[in-house]
Amino acid sequence: MDYVYGPGKNHLFVPGPVNIPEPVIRAMNRNNEDYRSPAIPAMTRTLLEDVKKIFKTTTGTPFLIPTTGTGAWESALTNTLSPGDRIVSFLIGQFSLLWIDQQQRLKFIVDVVESEWGQGANLDILAEKLAADHAHTIKAICIVHNETATGVTNNLATVRKLLDHYRHPALLLVDGVSSICALDFRMDEWGVDVALTGSQKALSLPTGIGIVCASPKALEASKRAKSVRVFFDWNDYLKFYKMGTYWPYTPSIQLLYGLRTALDLIFEEGLDNVIARHSRLGTATRLAVEAWGLKNCTQKEEWHSDTVTAVLVPPYIDSAEIVKRAWKRYNLSLGLGLNKVAGKVFRIGHLGNLNELQLLGCLAGVEMILKDVGYPVKLGSGVAAACAYLQNNIPMIPSRV
Amino acid sequence: MDYVYGPGKNHLFVPGPVNIPEPVIRAMNRNNEDYRSPAIPAMTRTLLEDVKKIFKTTTGTPFLIPTTGTGAWESALTNTLSPGDRIVSFLIGQFSLLWIDQQQRLKFIVDVVESEWGQGANLDILAEKLAADHAHTIKAICIVHNETATGVTNNLATVRKLLDHYRHPALLLVDGVSSICALDFRMDEWGVDVALTGSQKALSLPTGIGIVCASPKALEASKRAKSVRVFFDWNDYLKFYKMGTYWPYTPSIQLLYGLRTALDLIFEEGLDNVIARHSRLGTATRLAVEAWGLKNCTQKEEWHSDTVTAVLVPPYIDSAEIVKRAWKRYNLSLGLGLNKVAGKVFRIGHLGNLNELQLLGCLAGVEMILKDVGYPVKLGSGVAAACAYLQNNIPMIPSRV
Amino acid sequence: MDYVYGPGKNHLFVPGPVNIPEPVIRAMNRNNEDYRSPAIPAMTRTLLEDVKKIFKTTTGTPFLIPTTGTGAWESALTNTLSPGDRIVSFLIGQFSLLWIDQQQRLKFIVDVVESEWGQGANLDILAEKLAADHAHTIKAICIVHNETATGVTNNLATVRKLLDHYRHPALLLVDGVSSICALDFRMDEWGVDVALTGSQKALSLPTGIGIVCASPKALEASKRAKSVRVFFDWNDYLKFYKMGTYWPYTPSIQLLYGLRTALDLIFEEGLDNVIARHSRLGTATRLAVEAWGLKNCTQKEEWHSDTVTAVLVPPYIDSAEIVKRAWKRYNLSLGLGLNKVAGKVFRIGHLGNLNELQLLGCLAGVEMILKDVGYPVKLGSGVAAACAYLQNNIPMIPSRV
Amino acid sequence: MDYVYGPGKNHLFVPGPVNIPEPVIRAMNRNNEDYRSPAIPAMTRTLLEDVKKIFKTTTGTPFLIPTTGTGAWESALTNTLSPGDRIVSFLIGQFSLLWIDQQQRLKFIVDVVESEWGQGANLDILAEKLAADHAHTIKAICIVHNETATGVTNNLATVRKLLDHYRHPALLLVDGVSSICALDFRMDEWGVDVALTGSQKALSLPTGIGIVCASPKALEASKRAKSVRVFFDWNDYLKFYKMGTYWPYTPSIQLLYGLRTALDLIFEEGLDNVIARHSRLGTATRLAVEAWGLKNCTQKEEWHSDTVTAVLVPPYIDSAEIVKRAWKRYNLSLGLGLNKVAGKVFRIGHLGNLNELQLLGCLAGVEMILKDVGYPVKLGSGVAAACAYLQNNIPMIPSRV
Structure with a gap:
């Protein structure tokens, strides 16, 4: 081969x-295990606690979903929004384009704010939209922190400032796939409601875990969100969190040990x-x-x-x-x-x-x-x-x- | 750890x-690779061809989805059915129960046919339902081939016989999670429309690939199915199959090499x-x-x-x-x-x-x-x-x- | 393959x-490293300290030689004896036979004490020989602790008692290849002068390290031993021990990390x-x-x-x-x-x-x-x-x- | 660690x-095996055949000795020479120095031909010595092909020419530790009698195999060589070669599989x-x-x-x-x-x-x-x-x- x-x-x-660091490759070089034994929940508990640090959040709730970035997007959207909801989304390159495509196929009404490829999100237009939206019809702002296709990093602090300035309650959903754990990212400080990344990016693992982190406000929204979802439903995780067994379905044992080591290396550095x-x-x-x-x-x-x-x-x-x-x-x-x-x-x-x-x-x-x-x-x-x-x-x- | x-x-x-065999652990012991290089599509082509053999199908179309069995279920349902569709589903243990829960949450109308736990699917009732359904309101029969919670294997050949006997066009969707590649399973012969399994079962890999195989009739149905889906949408795969690049989003390099070796071992035996x-x-x-x-x-x-x-x-x-x-x-x-x-x-x-x-x-x-x-x-x-x-x-x- | x-x-x-435990296989799953960097001596120091524990010695000096059990035998003999020296050696099975063959080829005069295969060393004859040897012409007693060919464990405590009883200064050289770290073995208590084992035995590593431990008396003897030796010469190691770099020639990086983990597992148990x-x-x-x-x-x-x-x-x-x-x-x-x-x-x-x-x-x-x-x-x-x-x-x- | x-x-x-290539690391990532099962001799046979190719010899006999380069040196010397034999050896850097030290400690009479560090072997002096040695008292020429301490490659073809010119029967022993399989090396063409390298050099494996190749003339010499040797004795190998089991003592299973893959990669390139x-x-x-x-x-x-x-x-x-x-x-x-x-x-x-x-x-x-x-x-x-x-x-x- x-x-x-x-x-x-x-x-x-x-x-x-x-590139996966050697210690992580080593940690994943193992047989399967029974994920219902006491060992896996004990480790999972540390992962859920520690993964919050890479989001710089203390109030967020993380979900380690056996999926890719595309699935993490879907999880962020379907848990917080209902079909027909109006959202604002920025098209600045291939990955924001794909996310917008997903948003539309999931039946949201998307205000697409397009920029030339090579430019960042047009926040002036966002300001206009927020200013005009007295009725708060905009339910969420969706923005890619770092557009991988063009090498463009958007300014999330400004997005937060605009939302605050207009006292707008829209959720702030951020694709941090190629930013979180590599670029400056502050979930709590910037009031991000859902942030997400994938294991194969800054965490330097194989593909396979979509890491989604939800603010208390996002969790609250998930109770009302009417998007149909099962595999991506946060609620199934929350039920198992409460039971202390953590996994509604079988996780990858190898990726859990890999993630443990990846986080250890990041904290060591x-x-x-x-x-x-x-x-x-x-x-x-x-x-x-x-x-x-x-x-x-x-x-x-x-x-x-x-x-x-x-x-x-x-x-x-x-x-x-x-x-x-x-x-x-x-x-x-x-x-x-x-x-x-x-x-x-x-x-x-x-x-x-x-x-x-x-x-x-x-x-x-x-x-x-x-x-x-x-x-x-x-x-x-x-x-x-x-x-x-x-x-x-x-x-x-x-x-x- | x-x-x-x-x-x-x-x-x-x-x-x-x-248990994962040592040659498979070895094959997965590797760094990441660019999945857009010519190497990965070349390998993927062989995987898609060979994976059909474990389903005993020549006409099916396989999908290797970065998900678990739960995700594979969702893929089978949402690609073939529309909200409100009536389906017949057999409750005989925990895993059929969970699948039925998913079916209901995905907004299908489920005729639940319950048996005592420890018994197989009640096919007499299926016969009655098919006999009565002159209008063909039943769109699909959902059945777990092997209920992992009770150790019960259902007789799929009989299900097919009943459908044929009543000339009923309902799709036959089969959860083969703990059967395919371990029990006698014949997709083509039994006229199964969607069959699915997970990598961590008979294939003896880590968790991470949901393997779904669709009959031509299922593919046809997917064109009309109105269930909202993006991550699990077969169509995204089919587009990339046509282009010869195969992956709408990032696969796990390690699992691809692992699957290649797992199949090699199965065919060698x-x-x-x-x-x-x-x-x-x-x-x-x-x-x-x-x-x-x-x-x-x-x-x-x-x-x-x-x-x-x-x-x-x-x-x-x-x-x-x-x-x-x-x-x-x-x-x-x-x-x-x-x-x-x-x-x-x-x-x-x-x-x-x-x-x-x-x-x-x-x-x-x-x-x-x-x-x-x-x-x-x-x-x-x-x-x-x-x-x-x-x-x-x-x-x-x-x-x- | x-x-x-x-x-x-x-x-x-x-x-x-x-069988090698999985954590050891993982630890060895790595690229080479520069053994002259500070990392390897730092680890080696812990290995030399900890390996003494499996010999139950505090006064012995261990050598981790890149060789097999056969090489470890040669190291034990050539560092303590001179050609023409008289030694007593017990033939009770295939491995004691091979060691005796080596002793003879290395030009020692061997009093072979043979037992039927399936019996232990004949210590009565040893007693007779010691009693008769007023001139202390016997320079060493060579005994296999556990004869792997017949499953016979010799009583080393009795050998020590005999030597003490006759106040005989002969060195006590012990092949502990299939005993040390699995059977009760007490280097200091039993006054063993050289004990040895191989990495692929109780330590559960791959083949590749001959582990030899020398008492102070054996080290003293090595100063006078005239057997020609270079690769197996303890003195080359001792020079590098003094310098704190430890290795006269290139060790296997993988086996060092493996040994570290093997010892950790043994001490954990x-x-x-x-x-x-x-x-x-x-x-x-x-x-x-x-x-x-x-x-x-x-x-x-x-x-x-x-x-x-x-x-x-x-x-x-x-x-x-x-x-x-x-x-x-x-x-x-x-x-x-x-x-x-x-x-x-x-x-x-x-x-x-x-x-x-x-x-x-x-x-x-x-x-x-x-x-x-x-x-x-x-x-x-x-x-x-x-x-x-x-x-x-x-x-x-x-x-x- | x-x-x-x-x-x-x-x-x-x-x-x-x-650096070890990933496919080799993978091949070695395995449990131990019984080296007496039919599998290991079957693989060993291919290794012995294929390893000759990296020496460019068809007539040589290779030995895969569980040792380092230092042990390979000792094997080359003790199998072909007797204590007191006169040899010519070139001192041009640290590794030739160490080899000469070994030669002297093994009791050979060494004509040391020294060059300034940074220069190659002084072959003019070799010519003089050969010219003067009508009695053929020189039994071997020992030369490092590539002195790793100074980055100097000696011209072996010229050494052979001189030996031929003076019709001198001395054996030609070559340390090819940092040359064989990386530099142009032609055992047969240059009439090298013993050539050796270590697994951790051009073969890109971990340390642990000393690879020694003997010409028919060297094998002949080994029958008369009186140097005391057991672990390094070629004869023990030759006995097992005849039996078809190949190993007089336990090899490293991992290194055998590693060597198989290393050779495969070399031949593929x-x-x-x-x-x-x-x-x-x-x-x-x-x-x-x-x-x-x-x-x-x-x-x-x-x-x-x-x-x-x-x-x-x-x-x-x-x-x-x-x-x-x-x-x-x-x-x-x-x-x-x-x-x-x-x-x-x-x-x-x-x-x-x-x-x-x-x-x-x-x-x-x-x-x-x-x-x-x-x-x-x-x-x-x-x-x-x-x-x-x-x-x-x-x-x-x-x-x-």
Whole structure:
């Protein structure tokens, strides 16, 4: 099954699924267990407590759902809203597009606020909508914190400020799939009502757990929400939480142990250090892109993403060719441009359990590929720019000092 | 995290999640990969082709959904039915009960046909209903092939015969969670329209893939089904099947490689040999139960399950105590009695990648536990009965002859 | 490479290499590391300290040599003796025979004290030799604590008493390959000068570390020993111990982490509990053999081994056929009869990380095989006898109470 | 045990133990097995056949000894020579020094031919010695193919030519620890009599197998060699080879499966492609060193090693500081300068299962470290030089074209 074997490590720089640290791979290397024995609930209790920390919430209620990000979206929506509810949603790239598609298919009335791909959510329009909505017909604001397709990070603090300013009771639902546990995210402080991520992103696990966290207000809303749901119904979890057995249906034993270890590693490094590391990797990548003379798909600095960089290529180059060549010649996995930006951007994911020298190997590879496809890059230029920054900013590894 | 460590192997005899064979654990012991590289679709193609074999179908369309059995149920129902549709469903134990609960919450009108727990589906009543339903108001028959809570296997061939006899067009939806790939199951021959199982059952993988297989008639029905669905929508898969990329959202790389190996092992042993092995293990277990002087929860031989045996304990014994003691003293994991049979039965799962000597170790353990809790068992009696049968029936391991 | 695949677990009951517990397999599931970084010496320090506990010594100096038991033997001999030295050595089975062969090839003058296979070391003759040796020409007594070929455990306390009684300064060199960390072994109390074992035995690791422990007297002897040696020279280790880097040549990173975990598991269970568990498993096995009407190769109870049982078969049965059939039909690995007892005995190893239900599965398997090869065993009889004993003697698992 | 955890991958660039490819880690992730079952000899047979290919020999006899490189040395010497034999040995760095120390302690008379560290073996002196040795008192020439301490590769073809020229019958014993399976090595063509390597080097396995290959002439010599040996005695292996069981003592099951996979990967890539890859990595590293304005410890191009580069640092820098900082700040493992070159060189290992982007990450790291310690490197310069070469020379990955 490794018929596509190439020597050495695969350099995995897609923005998910990301590199799994060795201790996590080890923790998951195990047989199944009876999830009804006392061991699994005992561990689950610690997971539910600790997972709240990556959301920066003390009041939220987390759900570890055996699903993907798409399922986590569905869980967030169907537990808080009823068919016909009006919601505001921002279309700024492929993943916000897919979420909006889901919202519409789930029968909500969606006010789609579209921006050019490469721009953040248009919050001026949100302000207008909130100002006009005296009757509070808007039931929820749905926003992707970090649009993985374009490398755009939205400003959630501002969204909260607007809601507060207009004293609007709409729920704030946030897709934090490529942000939570990597970017600065503050569920309680920003009054986020439902936040969600997937295990294969910043947590650096395999795909398989959709992690959804609900505020008390969201839980309250779930009692009235009329969307039909069973598998994604929070209520089934809450019943088992009360019983202390936690699982309405069979969890993946391996992912539970993996999550336990992933959280341990994150707390050992320190969540804020994890976020600072992503900031370093993001900055270094952008400096390299600039040194190559290429443009970032993200149009303004305020939207720059520290977990993924979408790089615009000149019109005479097909970005898909770059991704293909990366894999075929350099054992490097880069992200494709999707939908509107297909062929126009390639993406460097710098998300998850990753360090600076791994990124520099990737950047050196990208330079060679750019040359391969006919772009007149100065070899070494991007690495030099990244190194100049990193050499001043990488901290010592605390456990080794 | 192994704070419940006990020396030696854990003897895992719950009817799922079951023991994972070492080659499968090895295959899953890996980093993440880019699922958009050519490697994953190439492997997926083989999985979709090969997984049909365990359903014994050539015309079905399989879906590998990142979910559990509960999600697979939801996928089967929402893709083929519309809210308000009338369906017939058999309540014979905890898992059929849960499925019926789901059916009702998904807004179908359910004719619940209840049997005493320990009996199979009452097909006489089905016959009556079909006979009476000249208007074809019944849209689907939902039946659990093997009720895991009571160890009862229903006769699907008879269900098909009744449908044919009455020329009734109702869809036949089958929960094969604890049967497919372990019991005789014939999707095409029995005209099953949707069949489903979970990865952690006979396939002997971790939890995480709900495997759903749809007949052409079911696919046809999905075009008209009005149940709201996104995550579980077959159509999203079919779109990606056409494109040859297969995945509408991120699959678990590890489970794909695991499934590839699991199927390889099953085909190496031979599917019919796998089924014969389960028959041996089931027969041996029942002979032991008989030798102990205990009753099988399953009331008639025709319903005996070859994947799980629910053992009735005398009224003066709490079966939960048996399960607790198994784990605390013998490192043995048995299945609890659930709901109506809580305290009254314990369950021995003999499902998945398991051989005879493993089962005999379990049976010896059960004998000691029975003695522990005050049941006057003759030690060795169950093992003797099982061995007498097995010694005449175990085949040579083909690869070692 | 798994072309000899059979379903379910392999039942590994050879007296080494033995079953590796899952946490140890996990710990070894890792990439290489630089053994000169600070991490490896820091871990090595704990290993050297902790490994002394399984020898029950506080004054001994341990060496973790990248070799097998045969190499550990060579290390024990060449570091303490000079060519031409007279030693006394007991021939009681295949492994003592091989050690004597090594002793002779290393140019020592060996007084071979032979016993019938199935008997222990003849300590009367040792007494005579010690009594007669006023000139102290005997430089060492070499004795196998537990002869793995016949399941015979020698009485080391008596050897020490004899040496003390005759005030004889001979070194006491002990092969503890199939005893240390499973049988009662007391290096300091019994005045053992060199004791040794291998990682693949009671420690339940892969093969690869020969663990040798030297008393202060043995270290003193090593300064004068003239046997030519480099790879096995303790002095090279001692130099690196002083420097705090520990390794004169590259260790196996994986085995170091594995050993760390193996020791952790042993200490969590409690060394004396580990020994008691082996005693239970040995007793249960012997009760089964008796119930089958077969004879133990070990001729007297005082020599019974709690780590391996050699079972004599009737003359009309070839014991090799039993071993072959175990593997070919039952996925059970038993030990062959070696050399003088080839064809006459088969061996059940009950050594290492193993629990009672595993053993009972094996015993049930042996019963069926005995029947297969024409021995009129009463099926269930051995398991019944073992269970009757075990049910009264198995303790609760402390971590689960 | 991962108390020295740092985020991301450890960048392992010591010249052994080297990075293990994931498929090999997977293959070794397994329980023990009975090595006397038919499965292990069947696999061993393929290993012995295939391992000859990495020596480029058809006439040699390989031995897979459970030991390290030091043990492999001892095996090569003691099986072919007798105490008092005169041998010629070249001292050109730490590893040749250690081998000579072993040769002397094993009681051979060693003509030590010393070169300055950084130079290759002085073959002029060899010529003189051979020319003068009409009596053929020289029994063996011992030479390290690649001196890992200084990054010097000796010219074995010339050694053979000299032996042939003077019609000298001395055995040619070669330490190929850091060369075989990475550098061009031709046992048969160059008339090497004993060649050896260790599993943790180019084969990219854990430490634990010393692989020794003997020519027919060496096997002949072993019949007359009087060096005392047991554990390392080839004859014990040859006896078991004849019996078809192969193992005189317990092998590591895990390493056998690992070796099988390691060889499979090497043959899939193609041995000559593996060698070409090492040549690319070596060249790229040297170009980077040059671009940094630093000197290679290796004094002439003809001796340049493609598996390790020893980099001289300016006198005002302590090279140990570079290595320490690499580990403490960048999660990068570099090789220390040893003995005479301690403090003066640091070493970049580019050996084993490694690809270009991994190396470039390392080189970028070294640049930052050089700056850290006060060397005025131009950041990006080394990477640029390496990339300029690599971009023209990396082939497509054959399985992905």
